[in-house]
Amino acid sequence: MDPQKFTLAGPLVYAIAAVGPGIGIGLIFAAYVSGVARQPEANNILRPIAFLGFALVEILALIGLVFAFL
Amino acid sequence: MSLTYLASSGVISAEESISALVPKTEELIVGLLGFLVLLWLLKKFAYPQFEATFQERTAAIEGGIEKAEKAQAEAAAALAQYQAQLADARGEASTIRSEAQAERSRIVEEARSEATAAAEQVTSRAAAQMEADRLAAKAELSAEVGRIALDLASRVVGEALSDDARARATVDRFIADLESSSQEGNR
Amino acid sequence: MSSTIVAMAHTADPGFVPPGIGDFNYPPIFPGTAVEWVTKPLLASVLAAVLVFVFFTVGARKRALVPGRFQFAVESTYTFIRNGVARDVIGHGFEKYVPFLVTVFAFIAVNNLFGIIPLIQFPTLARFGFPLMLAICSWLVYLGIGIRRAGFFGYFKSVMFPPGLPVFIYPLLAPIELLQVLVVRPFSLALRLTANMFAGHILLLLFTLGGTYMLTNENLVLKVLAPFSLAGAIGLTSFEAFIEVLQAYIFTLLTALYIAEAMSEEH
Numbered sequence A: 001m002d003p004q005k006f007t008l009a010g011p012l013v014y015a016i017a018a019v020g021p022g023i024g025i026g027l028i029f030a031a032y033v034s035g036v037a038r039q040p041e042a043n044n045i046l047r048p049i050a051f052l053g054f055a056l057v058e059i060l061a062l063i064g065l066v067f068a069f070l
Numbered sequence B: 001m002s003l004t005y006l007a008s009s010g011v012i013s014a015e016e017s018i019s020a021l022v023p024k025t026e027e028l029i030v031g032l033l034g035f036l037v038l039l040w041l042l043k044k045f046a047y048p049q050f051e052a053t054f055q056e057r058t059a060a061i062e063g064g065i066e067k068a069e070k071a072q073a074e075a076a077a078a079l080a081q082y083q084a085q086l087a088d089a090r091g092e093a094s095t096i097r098s099e100a101q102a103e104r105s106r107i108v109e110e111a112r113s114e115a116t117a118a119a120e121q122v123t124s125r126a127a128a129q130m131e132a133d134r135l136a137a138k139a140e141l142s143a144e145v146g147r148i149a150l151d152l153a154s155r156v157v158g159e160a161l162s163d164d165a166r167a168r169a170t171v172d173r174f175i176a177d178l179e180s181s182s183q184e185g186n187r
Numbered sequence C: 001m002s003s004t005i006v007a008m009a010h011t012a013d014p015g016f017v018p019p020g021i022g023d024f025n026y027p028p029i030f031p032g033t034a035v036e037w038v039t040k041p042l043l044a045s046v047l048a049a050v051l052v053f054v055f056f057t058v059g060a061r062k063r064a065l066v067p068g069r070f071q072f073a074v075e076s077t078y079t080f081i082r083n084g085v086a087r088d089v090i091g092h093g094f095e096k097y098v099p100f101l102v103t104v105f106a107f108i109a110v111n112n113l114f115g116i117i118p119l120i121q122f123p124t125l126a127r128f129g130f131p132l133m134l135a136i137c138s139w140l141v142y143l144g145i146g147i148r149r150a151g152f153f154g155y156f157k158s159v160m161f162p163p164g165l166p167v168f169i170y171p172l173l174a175p176i177e178l179l180q181v182l183v184v185r186p187f188s189l190a191l192r193l194t195a196n197m198f199a200g201h202i203l204l205l206l207f208t209l210g211g212t213y214m215l216t217n218e219n220l221v222l223k224v225l226a227p228f229s230l231a232g233a234i235g236l237t238s239f240e241a242f243i244e245v246l247q248a249y250i251f252t253l254l255t256a257l258y259i260a261e262a263m264s265e266e267h
Helices: A009-038 A040-069 B014-018 B025-045 B047-157 B165-186 C040-061 C069-090 C094-113 C129-150 C152-160 C167-216 C220-263
Strands: none
Touching (some): A009 A040, A040 C167, A040 C220, B025 C040, B047 B165, B047 C040, B047 C069, C069 C094, C129 C167, C167 C220
């Protein structure tokens, strides 16, 4: 095949893989923000939980990114 | 690998493209050793110092708080003492005041009784004077009235009765009658 | 080529060459010698370790009760992990793991920040080997804690058969949990770090290389649009700084969570 060709397959793989985590991260931080807004003193308890959820969701998008380059 | 990419370094093969994900042995070793040596060194030289500093700081702050508490307690004691003194002074003042009040009323009472006594004395003296005057006047009057009556009677009878004891007794009886009748009339 | 959806052919001029995985393969600094294996990321990681060591030792040396500006910065970094991560997440008995967590955080943060520091400008941890080693370190730490607490079989029993679930779930749950603890956690830790740094670095390369290419192009429209691309690169640089520190925090936080889970009696 022609090595000069630039394909969009990889970017598209990542684009699809980013949809779900995008929604998920939005939901997580929405819940975190409203939780802190309701009870500001719970911030220290909620922050690790929010970032844990964020990390677990984010890894899905990052796996998609890796597959886009394979 | 059906997809091919271009990199700034030029066209790369599939093996090369995947090699970024396959860790190189030297990277593993250097990364691990670097991290472990760093961890060991910091554990030895840096972190105990931090903890010690934090403890010293905590102790210093606690000492400061203790000092402040002591000063506060001292201030509170001084305040209590001052207030007690103030209360003492206030009580003393009030006793002095009440004593003065009693003294005043006593003096007033004394003066009043003295004045009353003096007034009574004056009154009684005046009454005695009046009585004496009255008695003197009465004695004078009775003598005068006897003489006048004798004069009158001698003129009426025409003879001198002045030296006669009988005549004098008559006059006395007459005056006594007069007195008793006048006293009855006063009564 | 069935998976090729769109192919854009560049004709005479090779045109703009987008950054790719090749940009992460550095040539040896001393080619043809005995130390051929020394590359820029390797040197950068050693430099990061030295910098972290100097940062903490100099900050800890003075030990003033009323800290100066630098000492305060160093102590804040230490207390941020000590209180914000170790104490809040692990709870009772956290003091033992503070050194590990602080070192992990500082080492990752400095390595990541190399991505935006001039002349270095490469996030070392975009090379998969480094984060993999760090992840294996934290993997060994939490496995060691769990095994020391409950014994080898006891620990894996508590991992695979958490109490209080209906029996028919266990055949499904046990392999997943075992895989989770043994494989998924360390690899997701390492992969998260690498992929974030990788993506951030590619993004920066794209904006800067693209801006340079547009600026040097004869096409007037591209020339006019080039400053926007370069401005985007500058804006993304500060965004990357945030992401780089955030990823270091997340790595530390997850490690602390795994340690806390291994320490707790019930799984």
